[in-house]
Amino acid sequence: MDVYGLLGNPVGHSLSPPLHEAAYDELGLEARYVTFEPEPEDIADAIHGADALGIAGLNVTIPFKQDALKIVAPEDLATRIGAVNTIDFSGSGPPTGYNTDAVGALRALRDHDVTVEGARAVVVGAGGAGRAVAFGLADAGATVAIANRTEPKARELAADVPHATGHGLTELETLVPEADVLVNATSVGMEEDVSPVPADALHDDLAVLDAVYQPLETKLLREAATAGATTVDGAWMLLYQGVEAFEIWTDRDAPVAAMNEALRSRL
Numbered sequence: 001m002d003v004y005g006l007l008g009n010p011v012g013h014s015l016s017p018p019l020h021e022a023a024y025d026e027l028g029l030e031a032r033y034v035t036f037e038p039e040p041e042d043i044a045d046a047i048h049g050a051d052a053l054g055i056a057g058l059n060v061t062i063p064f065k066q067d068a069l070k071i072v073a074p075e076d077l078a079t080r081i082g083a084v085n086t087i088d089f090s091g092s093g094p095p096t097g098y099n100t101d102a103v104g105a106l107r108a109l110r111d112h113d114v115t116v117e118g119a120r121a122v123v124v125g126a127g128g129a130g131r132a133v134a135f136g137l138a139d140a141g142a143t144v145a146i147a148n149r150t151e152p153k154a155r156e157l158a159a160d161v162p163h164a165t166g167h168g169l170t171e172l173e174t175l176v177p178e179a180d181v182l183v184n185a186t187s188v189g190m191e192e193d194v195s196p197v198p199a200d201a202l203h204d205d206l207a208v209l210d211a212v213y214q215p216l217e218t219k220l221l222r223e224a225a226t227a228g229a230t231t232v233d234g235a236w237m238l239l240y241q242g243v244e245a246f247e248i249w250t251d252r253d254a255p256v257a258a259m260n261e262a263l264r265s266r267l
């Protein structure tokens with residue numbers, strides 16, 4: 001029996017257990033996925049303890065993604081993003097840390113036939129999600145404009161990301177009409193039916209990914225659809241960060257359709 005899990009605090013409403021267990025069921029794997037809520041001061045002991053117990057892999061979520069980076073041997077992309085969300089214990093050396101949020105966003109876009117290579121991308125948000133998406137898009141060959149409410153944070157992030165520029169939100173009016181890909185990596189649209197992007201900037205040559213998945217149909221995605229844009233909801237990004245973690249841990253192709261169904265039936 002392989003044991004996988006999620007480290008976070010809180011983790012009560014996580015969708016990761018059903019997402020991963022759907023994959024184990026589909027492939028007939030003897031595995032379980034459980035959640036752990038260590039106290040912040042115990043995070044290093046928790047990760048080393050998981051390794052000692054033979055746990056096969058862990059996902060890491062708020063507030064431990066930055067701490068985990070210092071405890072494991074991170075991959076280059078995770079180091080540059082500054083956060084680890086997936087730990088693999090299968091090697092003989094120290095556990096390896098990955099950031100599958102970046103690849104999750106790319107795979108969500110590619111699943112919808114969106115070309116990222118050479119695209120002009122706009123990322124709204126410069127927090128944890130914005131960092132991951134900006135590095136992912138840049139590594140895949142897009143030029144990235146990062147727009148954030150707190151503009152200096154966008155400029156700081158842009159200085160770290162290849163071929164990126166930093167902007168305030170008011171510049172979305174001129175950035176988005178020129179863009180091929182737009183990603184909302186803020187929490188705007190979650191609590192209230194509001195959009196971080198002016199509707200009249202959206203257009204039919206644009207693909208829009210909203211990282212918000214509650215609700216699935218945000219105001220941004222509704223307005224993007226009205227403008228004729230390709231829309232990709234936040235469940236796709238959530239799905240593919242899990243798919244990517246599953247594939248790192250098991251070296252097998254994930255049963256994406258079964259995982260997608262398990263996730264969407266709970267949203």
Ligand code: ATR
Nearest residue numbers: 125126127128129130148149150153185186187188
């Ligand atoms: P996460 O890890 O989910 O990205 P975060 O690091 O707290 O969370 O970042 C939240 C992002 O949403 C930030 O880009 C934040 O903008 P600021 O850097 O200016 O705080 C953005 N955000 C949150 N609420 C917002 C709002 N009401 N309007 C615009 N941007 C908002």
